[in-house]
Amino acid sequence: MSRVIVSIGGNRVKSIQPTTIQTYLDAHVSMPLYVHVETTNGAYATHNDPDFHNAGMFIRNVVIEYSIGQIKGEGPYRVGLKLDHGWLYVEGLTDYEQHGDQLLLAGHDRLGRLACALHLDIKPLPQGASEVESQ
Amino acid sequence: MNGPLLVIFPHPDDEAFSSAGTIIQHHKNGFPVTYVCLTLGEMGRNMGSPIFTTREELPKIRKHELEAACAVMGIDDLRMWGLRDKTVEFEDEAELAARFSALIEEVQPARVISFYPGYAVHPDHEATARAVVRALQDIDASKRPEFLGVAFDHRTDAELGKPHVIIEVAQESAAKREALLAHRSQTEGLLRAIDNAENAHVMELLQRERFYHYPFS
Numbered sequence: 001m002s003r004v005i006v007s008i009g010g011n012r013v014k015s016i017q018p019t020t021i022q023t024y025l026d027a028h029v030s031m032p033l034y035v036h037v038e039t040t041n042g043a044y045a046t047h048n049d050p051d052f053h054n055a056g057m058f059i060r061n062v063v064i065e066y067s068i069g070q071i072k073g074e075g076p077y078r079v080g081l082k083l084d085h086g087w088l089y090v091e092g093l094t095d096y097e098q099h100g101d102q103l104l105l106a107g108h109d110r111l112g113r114l115a116c117a118l119h120l121d122i123k124p125l126p127q128g129a130s131e132v133e134s135q
Numbered sequence: 136m137n138g139p140l141l142v143i144f145p146h147p148d149d150e151a152f153s154s155a156g157t158i159i160q161h162h163k164n165g166f167p168v169t170y171v172c173l174t175l176g177e178m179g180r181n182m183g184s185p186i187f188t189t190r191e192e193l194p195k196i197r198k199h200e201l202e203a204a205c206a207v208m209g210i211d212d213l214r215m216w217g218l219r220d221k222t223v224e225f226e227d228e229a230e231l232a233a234r235f236s237a238l239i240e241e242v243q244p245a246r247v248i249s250f251y252p253g254y255a256v257h258p259d260h261e262a263t264a265r266a267v268v269r270a271l272q273d274i275d276a277s278k279r280p281e282f283l284g285v286a287f288d289h290r291t292d293a294e295l296g297k298p299h300v301i302i303e304v305a306q307e308s309a310a311k312r313e314a315l316l317a318h319r320s321q322t323e324g325l326l327r328a329i330d331n332a333e334n335a336h337v338m339e340l341l342q343r344e345r346f347y348h349y350p351f352s
Contacts, residue, residue, distance in 0.1 A: 013182075013186055013187070013188070013189060036190070036191075038178075038190070040178070040180055042180040043180075043221075043256075043257045043258075043259075044256065044257070047256050047288075047289070050289075058178065058221070095186070097189055102191075104189050104190065104191055106182075106189060106190065108182065108186060111184070111324070112181075112182060112183070112184050112185055112186045112324075113180045113181055113182070114180045114181075114182055114190065115180075117190050119190065119191060125191060126191070126194070127219070132175065132194075132198065132215045132216075132217040
């Protein structure tokens with residue numbers, strides 16, 4: 001399956017390179033990180049197909065620390081983070097973008113629509129009014 | 136219809152699909168248009184076709200797209216309220232309705248366009264519709280602006296019947312298409328389908344915009 005990635009404005013959404021992701025995960029062990037985790041089928045899944053059971057979630061700007069962080073699979077990839085009292089797990093990841101300590105992992109379907117995301121950063125991710133103000 | 140128009144939707148592009156032609160007509164007739172867009176569609180699933188953005192960049196992209204679409208439609212008063220996509224239904228509904236009441240008081244619209252409660256499919260649409268109707272309900276019938284509600288649930292025709300207001304927008308069709316295309320991250324794939332005559336629903340929306348009046352008590 002080939003994916004066409006276009007970059008604009010300095011953005012660079014790239015197919016996941018597992019070694020790059022693993023390097024980030026190793027470098028951020030035991031470090032407080034703000035996390036955004038999400039899965040989605042899109043808001044119109046059930047409107048478009050009444051038999052489809054729509055489910056999704058997101059959690060944004062919760063702080064976590066992990067003792068082990070690994071990326072696994074042949075693509076789409078899985079990431080598991082071992083937390084003090086549990087786990088954070090995401091599957092279906094295909095693409096990434098990294099800006100220093102900010103790592104954005106995303107899973108896109110064959111039509112390029114977002115299916116899941118895992119974002120990690122040492123700073124809070126932008127939210128609400130700050131997004132309106134942002135350029 | 137004479138007089139100022141107030142448009143209230145939760146996501147950038149809701150206005151273009153449902154009402155761009157009507158908005159353009161108001162502008163052409165020399166009446167001001169105010170558009171309150173509650174969120175920046177931060178949680179949209181489309182990242183461009185082909186992909187050109189990320190979840191974190193999407194709000195910035197959609198903000199620029201929204202401003203470009205408003206320029207096409209002649210909306211000179213765009214207000215972004217900074218709520219977050221998918222969370223409108225969890226805000227305090229009375230508080231949101233009170234903000235709409237103050238907005239209506241300020242803008243003094245002759246006509247308000249928003250979603251029609253119960254038939255608007257997306258939870259953010261429904262929450263917006265409920266709060267708009269709540270604000271309008273509080274206004275004395277003799278002073279209440281005309282409300283044009285957008286309904287597109289599959290139950291709409293069976294339960295609400297034919298649209299109460301059908302606005303012919305064939306003359307504005309090219310500009311409406313341009314407004315839709317301004318929301319590029321969300322619509323590029325869709326507009327390709329229209330060009331290939333694969334989406335009858337949107338093709339029809341380029342010719343006619345359909346609205347329902349709400350039975351205020």
